[in-house]
Amino acid sequence: MSTSQSRLAASVPGRLRIRQGAADPAQLGHWQTELTAWPEVQSTRLNPEARSLIVHYRIAQCDQAEMESRVLTLCNRPQQSESQNAQAQARHPPEAVTTQAPRPVKRVHRAAWRRRANRGAKIAALVALPVSIALVYAGNKRLHAATGWLFVAALSVHLAIHRRNVFH
Known part of the structure; x- marks a missing residue:
């Protein structure tokens, strides 16, 4: 067995x-x-x-x-x-x-890649959100929209990496 x-x-x-x-x-x-x-x-x-x-x-x-x-x-x-x-x-x-x-080289490599991608996505999201909020108060709509989309993209990467835990 x-x-x-x-x-x-x-x-x-x-x-x-x-x-x-x-x-x-x-x-x-x-x-x-x-x-x-x-x-x-x-x-x-x-x-x-x-x-x-x-x-x-x-x-x-x-x-x-x-x-x-x-x-x-x-x-x-x-x-x-x-x-x-x-x-x-x-x-x-x-x-x-x-x-x-x-x-198991392939599994270790994949896990390391996912950790690096997730770390980058979290940093991008943590930077993009306050910058986007600050740009609202500064009156710059174009940069506010761009940083808002950067936050959404970073959040999407994070959710994709942790999809098993989020949607379980």
């Missing part, structure tokens, strides 16, 4: 949340046990009601993209029986489990 429904729900440097769509609490507990054995993991917290697992890690030992990749690799690998787990651990000592997993 595959656990392909795991996804990264939130991630900031030093903390990430993995959400599992149809996981049983035992599987989440198994992941929690494995993650607490990793040297860079400071703490984990299980939330069975939300079917999620929060991981706090040391960013000095493992950067955000690497930790995301490693945790998703752990959570999305096929489940094994206890005898298969024992055989795998006999072949690969626990140190081998903590080696760096290959990074």
Whole structure:
């Protein structure tokens, strides 16, 4: 049985949340046990009601993209029986489990691009709105309209990036 429904729900440097769509609490507990054995993991917290697992890690030992990749690799690998787990651990000592997993370059690149685009859109919106309001009082209708449209465009970019959260 595959656990392909795991996804990264939130991630900031030093903390990430993995959400599992149809996981049983035992599987989440198994992941929690494995993650607490990793040297860079400071703490984990299980939330069975939300079917999620929060991981706090040391960013000095493992950067955000690497930790995301490693945790998703752990959570999305096929489940094994206890005898298969024992055989795998006999072949690969626990140190081998903590080696760096290959990074999903495309996903990391896309997330970085979205963060940069969203940051630029928020800055543009925060600058354009007060400037547009000030131009109303200055009596310059043409620049007021231009900065108003800049605000609308920046807001549209922000909403497009966060469409899943806004229109859910």
